[in-house]
Amino acid sequence: MGPFGTVPLKIGIYLHLLFHFEMIEREKVAEAARAIKEYFSPVDPGEFEVETGIGAGDFREIVPQDFDGQIFAIDGSNVVVFDLGNISLNQIKAGYVVYRGTEWQRTVITYDDLFTADRENYRQQFNRYRKGIFGLEESFELKSEEELDRISTFFRDLQEHVALYEAAKEAKEGDVVLYDGGFSLWREPYYREVLKRIREVLNRIFERAEESGADLLAVSKSSKLSWGRGISRPLIGSADRFGSETVPDKPWCVRLSGKKVMPEEPWHGKTYVAKFHPLATHAFRIDAPDCTAEHIDEVLGRVAMYARSSESLGYPHALFRAHQDLKIPVQERNFNRLTLFEGLRVEGLTEQEIRGALDYHEILDGLRRR
Amino acid sequence: MADLSDERWKRPTGEETRSEEEEGPFELKPKTINNEDNSNPYNKIISKDVREYHFIVPSDEWVELGEIVSIHDRREERDTTFLARITDIRHDSNYDGNWDTIVRGDGFYDTDHIFNRVVAEPLGCIMKEDGGRERFRKSRTIPAKFSPVTKAEKDEFQFLVEVMGGIEVGRLRNGSRDVKEIPVALHSDAMDHHMGVFATTGMGKSNFMKVFAASCMKRASSNESKFGLLIIDPHGEYILGKKGTKGLLQLDRHRDGIVCYSTDPKHLKDPLVSNLTVKRSEILPQDIEVLYDWTPAQREALEAVSRVFYEEAWLEDIITPEGAAKMVAEGFHEKTIGRISRTIKTILDKNRYISDLTSSVPGIINNLLEGKVVLVDIPTLGERSELFLLSLLSRTILDRYKRESAEGTRGKSCLITVEEAQRVLGGGEGSLARFESIAREGRKFGVGLCAVTQQPKLIDKQLLSQFNTLVILGLADRNDRTRLEESAKQDLSSLDVEIQTLEKGEAIISTLNIPFPVPARIHLYERYLEDLNRSKAPVKEKRQSRGFNPPPD
Incomplete structure (x- = not known):
């Protein structure tokens, strides 16, 4: 039976009714499925090479190799604690974890505090860190009217970059510093407006890593990179299929920079796709500054060596742990929210006033339908 | 967790956010969590209620059913030590789903997220009374969250020495370990x-x-x-x-x-x-009664014996023809009396310690x-x-x-x-x-x-x-x-x-x-x-102490 065929039995009848009366029409969903299927169709190596400039010979085996150094992994998270419409209060957490081999050493939280996303007052909060950490005097400015959640996202990025900088400072020669995200941000339209400001920060980080002798890699779980004519297909996914057939049963990598698919190099680094374990479910986009890209095979070998944990097979384990340790649990967000409400009551606000101040979406979200 | 301390709320209304200059030189104050500090999740009370305590131990740590653990309440003013007995040990982890049935790769790196959950039943608590005297009592509360758990040692069991009796039968056992200093009596x-x-x-x-x-x-x-x-x-x-x-x-x-x-x-x-001797005269019909599955008629005849014969001589009399006749005269069937006589002869024959003279x-x-x-x-x-x-x-x-x-x-x-x-x-x-x-x-x-x-x-x-x-x-x-x-x-x-x-x-x-x-x-x-053959002075039985009640009547 196909995925949208008639489901027998009583429960099937109920589902059938749901499709008819409460959900999107089945035919529309089926149509979407047919379209999405194209993304998963087998990769024709010839077509792939013509379109991307990447041939079978470009895929190289990664040889996992042990090393004595440490692995640093940086991550962060942010949640909205209270949204007033024109001002929102966010909790932001950022930091890094440190591993030696398979042994967790410590987790360092560099920022865990509230951030007020306010169009009028955001600059001061950015500039404090930009100057204090990176020595950048130029004020952080958004050029247009930005949404509040974008301000808090940028601030979270800044805090992750602070953590990255601190990790690069602590790291020693031979260590590997992994960042959950990307360095080649100019491809994301989202960042265009503040790209210059962010690149100033990244340059400071690259310099710091180079001084330490540590290798820096950004590992991105998602990417908008695409290829193909007519229908745009995900580049990482297609490279994954092609690479896994070309270098079977082994970890592998392929360089994108300089190929037809990525001719532009407006930063001092290179971009790759890597699969760290043959049984991994995903390949990842890797950004490496030039000083790391010079011996990328060795560095990827070190990362692959410790991307073999059962918790997160094929993903650098330190990044997995960083994600876990630096995630803000919903209980913590709720606790902060309640504390905030308590604070508002101390300030003399009534329950009704507090409720009235909430963004109406929050009130709607609070009314759950059974 | 974000800092929402009261101080922030006490600032006068309308005060502007402090400027950079006012805040002084920038200093990053990272917080580090590692194995040496309070971040260790093991051997701390994490759950559950007055009837059941939970804590976790590393998967490779050996704990056993029946072991008694000591929990020191972190609320210092109470100075209370809870005792609990391990009643269950379970595999547990911080991961959801079927992660453990699809294990691939080199194994788990973060073994601190895979552990054993230990369930313990409260036994009571040792509280310090005024004057520093310790008293064991049933606990009416739970230890504070994250109170540290350790294996109970002889010091924690000292109160038992005082409540034990005088008939020693063994030593206290904590799981498989013996607590040699604490006798069980x-x-x-x-x-x-x-x-x-x-x-x-x-x-x-x-x-x-x-x-x-x-x-x-x-x-x-x-x-x-x-x-x-x-x-x-x-x-x-x-x-x-x-x-x-x-x-x-x-x-x-x-x-x-x-x-x-x-x-x-x-x-x-x-x-x-x-x-060993037992005098015939000491044996009563009810002593015979317990030995066999008698019919109602036979049981009735046995019950009548004390009425028909002298109590001290019934055993000899009933097996004689005269004795049997007396019973028949009382209305009992000849066969009934015959069965009783034969049984008594068997008892006397098998139990040679039954004597006429001594007991x-x-x-x-x-x-x-x-x-x-x-x-x-x-x-x-x-x-x-x-x-x-x-x-x-x-x-x-x-x-x-x-x-x-x-x-x-x-x-x-x-x-x-x-x-x-x-x-x-x-x-x-x-x-x-x-x-x-x-x-x-x-x-x-x-x-x-x-x-x-x-x-x-x-x-x-x-x-x-x-x-x-x-x-x-x-x-x-x-x-x-x-x-x-x-x-x-x-x-x-x-x-x-x-x-x-x-x-x-x-x-x-x-x-x-x-x-x-x-x-x-x-x-x-x-x-x-x-x-015992080597020992010297006998140990006197201790008096009951510490407020335990005497046995009920």
Whole structure:
């Protein structure tokens, strides 16, 4: 039976009714499925090479190799604690974890505090860190009217970059510093407006890593990179299929920079796709500054060596742990929210006033339908 | 967690956000979490309620069911240490889903996220009273969250030393470890509240009984005994031991604490062992009644005997033609009387200790009243003879204790041991009224039962509930355990798995005056014997202390 065929039995009848009366029409969903299927169709190596400039010979085996150094992994998270419409209060957490081999050493939280996303007052909060950490005097400015959640996202990025900088400072020669995200941000339209400001920060980080002798890699779980004519297909996914057939049963990598698919190099680094374990479910986009890209095979070998944990097979384990340790649990967000409400009551606000101040979406979200 | 401290809210309304200059030079203050600090999640109370405590331990840490842990309450002002017994150990982790059935890769790196969850049952808490004195009491609250958990050591068990009795049977056991400094000893006062010794074959019932008897001998020899102990031994294993084991007579140092009566000529060579005799005149029809499955007519005839014959001569008279005629004249059928006569002849024939002239029975009872151990050794007799003797002795003992209690002249209490107790305490058809009545009312006259059995499930539930001391040495049958759990004075339900997994010589003892069922390792008799023969001054039984109530009447 196909995925949208008639489901027998009583429960099937109920589902059938749901499709008819409460959900999107089945035919529309089926149509979407047919379209999405194209993304998963087998990769024709010839077509792939013509379109991307990447041939079978470009895929190289990664040889996992042990090393004595440490692995640093940086991550962060942010949640909205209270949204007033024109001002929102966010909790932001950022930091890094440190591993030696398979042994967790410590987790360092560099920022865990509230951030007020306010169009009028955001600059001061950015500039404090930009100057204090990176020595950048130029004020952080958004050029247009930005949404509040974008301000808090940028601030979270800044805090992750602070953590990255601190990790690069602590790291020693031979260590590997992994960042959950990307360095080649100019491809994301989202960042265009503040790209210059962010690149100033990244340059400071690259310099710091180079001084330490540590290798820096950004590992991105998602990417908008695409290829193909007519229908745009995900580049990482297609490279994954092609690479896994070309270098079977082994970890592998392929360089994108300089190929037809990525001719532009407006930063001092290179971009790759890597699969760290043959049984991994995903390949990842890797950004490496030039000083790391010079011996990328060795560095990827070190990362692959410790991307073999059962918790997160094929993903650098330190990044997995960083994600876990630096995630803000919903209980913590709720606790902060309640504390905030308590604070508002101390300030003399009534329950009704507090409720009235909430963004109406929050009130709607609070009314759950059974 | 984000800082939402009150200070931020106390700033006057309308104050602007502080400028960079006002905040002074920038300084990043990272917070580091590592293995050495408070971030270690192990061995801290994380859950759950007043009845059940949870904590986690690393997967590779060895913990065992039955282990007692100590929890120091972090609320300093209370200075309280909770004790809890481990009742369950489970695999657990911080991950959801089927992560453990699809393991791939090199294994788990973050082993601190995969652990064992330990469930413990609260036993009580040790609180410091004014003046620094420690007192153990039932806990009415839970330890503070994240209170540290450690394995309880001898210092935490010191309070037990003060609540133990004087009849030592073993040492405290914490899981598989022995706490050698803490003896486990029963209270003499609890003995006429009946005791049950339960174990499947080979788990150490006989060893326990010998250790128990040896401790009683020790107390009797130092004139500290508070009760006499009667053991009827149909297997001949207690007097001198059997198959490489040792017997009670080998406790040279305290031989004056025991008197022995035997039917075995070999054992009679010892001057301390007397020949067992029972006078015909001491045997009553009801002693015969317990031995066979009589028909109603036969039972009625036996009940009429005391009316037809002189009490002291009925046994001789009824088997004569004249005696039979008297019974027929009373309306009983000739065949009925014939069956009774034949049975009595068989009893007299098989039980050669029945005599016309002498009797050991008064001596047995006198020694019990003096608080001695009385061993009746009948290895050459069968099961019916044992039951017959047991019935006769328990009747005469109960009668004498009743009489002397009424007169106010009674000596020390006594404890009658009944091996394979399910034969006489099964309730209904399988029960003997005499033992039932001792179980129900013997306590009033100072007579207790020590029921030894491997099948407590066959003992009547109501009778079992009269037993205030339970010595459980390992029971594989769930029905046996359930019966004990239903009848015990202390809650044993959480100990089910532990009882099932007890090894030879390990026991759970639930008794009066000791605040929770105590895990014990029973002394090996042969080693205990050596220790006792070497030891010097006897240990005096401790007075009850720390506010524990005396046993209920």
